[in-house]
Amino acid sequence: MDIDWTNFTPWHALAGGALIGLAASALALLNGRIAGISGILAGALAPRPGDTAWRYAFLFGMMIAPALYAAFTGGAPTIEIDADFPALAIAGLLVGLGTRYGCGCTSGHGVCGLSRLSPRSLVATLCFMATGFATVFLARHVLGG
């Protein structure tokens, strides 16, 4: 195993993770809801009376975070998207379908579910981690160069 020490950011990772955990805890305690982004988005797309406004509010708050971050740090966050458009389209479809059939994504299962010690979320997280690792291995070391 060859660790990329120059790009490894342990303190930022822990601090950012703690903020994510704080946000998830706050949504559970205040609103009684799971901060799972795919679930919040899917519910916003298929509105039920009285269960929609908070979803848009959450997603809006998340989406303006880059602007706020830039205002405070004086620089835009680093976002590098290497995938081309066809790959992004296929990936988007797979993520949309997969997170609905799997009832959650990295936040709902990986953060909230594991925090709740949910066996379902552990299985889901192991599954998407496994195919995530396998896909990158295939794309970078078998098919690509």
Add this chain to the structure above:
Amino acid sequence: MRALYSVAAFFCGLVFGIGLLVAGMANPAKILAFLDLAGRWDPSLALVMAGAIAVGALGFSVAKRRQRALLGTPMDLPTVRTIDRPLVFGSLAFGVGWGLSGFCPGPALLAAGAGYGKALVFCVFMVVGMSVHRIVERRRTALAA
């Protein structure tokens, strides 16, 4: 109360987004560097999960014991415990899309919010995938009835 419910969700979303940015998880290149075990590996994402779960476990251990959320609504946390095929296959498919792009739902929406066209394309197809799921499942329940 309803307004407060959305205000709370907005701030949770904002903190969640800031957390993603601080952690570097809004950057697909950094996600892919984590998923590339055979390349120069960036373990940051593992520490993001650790930080999030450490704080989340505290929050959820309190939330789990409550009947009502602090803002008065009944707790709405997952109760399903069965590990079924949709959970497994959905999560496996999600992982493939994650590995192809470096995007999961939260960071993709955030990058779209920051104005990245490629992230917007991903999000459009993610919404299509979610909608396909909804239509297919609605038809299935209609046929079963």
